[in-house]
Amino acid sequence: MTASGHRGIALVAVLWIVLLLSVIALGFSLTTRTEVRIVTNVVENARARALAEAGVNVAILRLLDDDPAARWITDGRPYEIAFGADQVAISIQDERGKIDLNKGSPRLLDSLFRSVGVPAGESADLVNAVRDWRDEDTAVRDGGAELGEYDAAGLPHGPKNADFDHVGELQQVRGMTRQLFTHVRPALTVHSGRRGVDTSTAPRDVLLAIPGSDIETVEKTLDTRRTAGPSTAGPPAATPRRVLRRRTRGSGGQYTIRAVVRTAKGAEFAREAIVGLTGDRARPVIVYDWTQSAGRQPGVPPDR
Numbered sequence: 001m002t003a004s005g006h007r008g009i010a011l012v013a014v015l016w017i018v019l020l021l022s023v024i025a026l027g028f029s030l031t032t033r034t035e036v037r038i039v040t041n042v043v044e045n046a047r048a049r050a051l052a053e054a055g056v057n058v059a060i061l062r063l064l065d066d067d068p069a070a071r072w073i074t075d076g077r078p079y080e081i082a083f084g085a086d087q088v089a090i091s092i093q094d095e096r097g098k099i100d101l102n103k104g105s106p107r108l109l110d111s112l113f114r115s116v117g118v119p120a121g122e123s124a125d126l127v128n129a130v131r132d133w134r135d136e137d138t139a140v141r142d143g144g145a146e147l148g149e150y151d152a153a154g155l156p157h158g159p160k161n162a163d164f165d166h167v168g169e170l171q172q173v174r175g176m177t178r179q180l181f182t183h184v185r186p187a188l189t190v191h192s193g194r195r196g197v198d199t200s201t202a203p204r205d206v207l208l209a210i211p212g213s214d215i216e217t218v219e220k221t222l223d224t225r226r227t228a229g230p231s232t233a234g235p236p237a238a239t240p241r242r243v244l245r246r247r248t249r250g251s252g253g254q255y256t257i258r259a260v261v262r263t264a265k266g267a268e269f270a271r272e273a274i275v276g277l278t279g280d281r282a283r284p285v286i287v288y289d290w291t292q293s294a295g296r297q298p299g300v301p302p303d304r
Contacts, residue, residue: 041267047086048261048269055081055088055259056273060285063092063255063277074255075201075225085264095254095274097201098189099209101164102134105195112209116183126175133159133173145174164190166289191254191274191288252277254288 058081062072072079074094081088099108106127113123125143132144138161140146147158153174164170167188171181187205192198197206199221207218254276261269274289 044263044265044267045269048263048267049271051083051086051088051261051263052259052269052271054083055090055261056257056271058088059090059092059257059259060275064284073225074253076203077225087262089260091258093203093256093258094198094201095189095191095256096194096198097203098192098206099187099197100192100194101130101167101170101188101190103193103195104197106131107211108196108209111211112184112187112206113180115205115209116180118180122175126173129174129176130170133161133169134163136161150174166190189254189256191276252279 059072059079062070063074065071072090072092074092075097076091076093079090081090099112101109109130110123110127113126114120118126121143128141128144129149132141132146138146140149145153145159150158155172155174157172159173160169167185167190170176170185170188171178184205186203187209197210199207199210202210204218204222207213207221208215254274256272256274258270258272261267270292272289272291273287276286276288278284278286
């Protein structure tokens, strides 16, 4: 083989090596970019989560504030807070404005189910199934359900025969569907202990469920509330512990707090907490529930 032939082979070999190194470098670059994106997303999601939890704590401070003008209204209206370029929408809903699964009147529960489209007969049966779930006896109400009815429906459990501890337990009641539960959940509580509801803080879903109500009257009621308008506020300054301990004058009641975050980079997170204000200076707040939330923004009515 001539010298020029050797040089040609060497050149081809070098070109293949350069090509191989280029492919390796490209693969390494793509992997690095992917890892950077993953890390960025993790960091941004963690930021959104932290902001949502900060929003919940801001709401608690507003509830505990001695100044009535500084306290937020607890009828579920949205409050917007800006943390730099990021926005947090926060709502506080007084549980007394919801229908209590344990103490709420059967008529109110029936009206709630019917307001979201359940036929009258099915609604009556479902109400009695709810009552059979929470009562201590084994007598079956008309259309209700005790152990035999759960067995006949192929369900692996019977009724609890005790109070609901959580609204989520309603999903286990015979006749309750996932879709129906999604519609009625925002209107229900296990914390109010009331047969009726506080109409001054009741959300739209509950107002529509009150027997004799109509959409026009409900919308007028909500419009009247909105005359005060949703507030826009900055985060409160750090509160010394000695001041927080004094902030129990306005305490009492249970509330659902929902904070929804969308960061400037597009990350989203929603935190929902159910808290009780004790009036105890040493422990002013009890957290009953702390969940990642899904669903609509605070103050936005559901699609029907």
